[in-house]
Amino acid sequence: AQSVTQLGSHVSVSEGALVLLRCNYSSSVPPYLFWYVQYPNQGLQLLLKYTSAATLVKGINGFEAEFKKSETSFHLTKPSAHMSDAAEYFCAVTRSGGYQKVTFGTGTKLQVIP
Amino acid sequence: DAGVIQSPRHEVTEMGQEVTLRCKPISGHDYLFWYRQTMMRGLELLIYFNNNVPIDDSGMPEDRFSAKMPNASFSTLKIQPSEPRDSAVYFCASSGSGTPEGNTIYFGEGSWLTVV
Numbered sequence: 001a002q003s004v005t006q007l008g009s010h011v012s013v014s015e016g017a018l019v020l021l022r023c024n025y026s027s028s029v030p031p032y033l034f035w036y037v038q039y040p041n042q043g044l045q046l047l048l049k050y051t052s053a054a055t056l057v058k059g060i061n062g063f064e065a066e067f068k069k070s071e072t073s074f075h076l077t078k079p080s081a082h083m084s085d086a087a088e089y090f091c092a093v094t095r096s097g098g099y100q101k102v103t104f105g106t107g108t109k110l111q112v113i114p
Numbered sequence: 115d116a117g118v119i120q121s122p123r124h125e126v127t128e129m130g131q132e133v134t135l136r137c138k139p140i141s142g143h144d145y146l147f148w149y150r151q152t153m154m155r156g157l158e159l160l161i162y163f164n165n166n167v168p169i170d171d172s173g174m175p176e177d178r179f180s181a182k183m184p185n186a187s188f189s190t191l192k193i194q195p196s197e198p199r200d201s202a203v204y205f206c207a208s209s210g211s212g213t214p215e216g217n218t219i220y221f222g223e224g225s226w227l228t229v230v
Binding site for chain 1 (some may be wrong): 118123156159165205207216217218220221223224225226
């Protein structure tokens, strides 16, 4: 079985500060990993994904995430937070080979303080 | 592409009424998913289809819930009779196993259901 754990249901950062949202995964086989963002009253939008190519993955809006197998982590970062980054972020895991069930984390709400 | 299209976006209904949520997946996608999101339970997978066939409905809460996919471009999620505890956001999503995007799931904007 695969799972993801998002550390911190709420994270607050000041505008311009580093954003770090943590995600650890558990998988018995090489995983595919995703970050989704959900803005208020909207659906989940794909931010970036790791599918066993480069371990550092760049996504939209200046976000990036690094796959670290030794730490079973896939943390999401952005050098400088913007007010528009306030949203809920979901980490998700699946595996390769046709369709495999995607397991979502419980989400982290990011608050950006002006 | 227009993305996954859901309707209605918002629905308020009285307890006991039938509710039908509709979804049009992304063209060419062969997997369709229905999720429910609540504050208490987070994001739950209710059911998914592959090539219009229901594969796993173990997440459907009870017999009041049913889902159909009569063709590759349309699916419905029906609740009959509705209850206040069904109030949630219902997301439809799709993915294409034969596409370069592979296992990536694309979500619709959601249907906000309130049962009073």
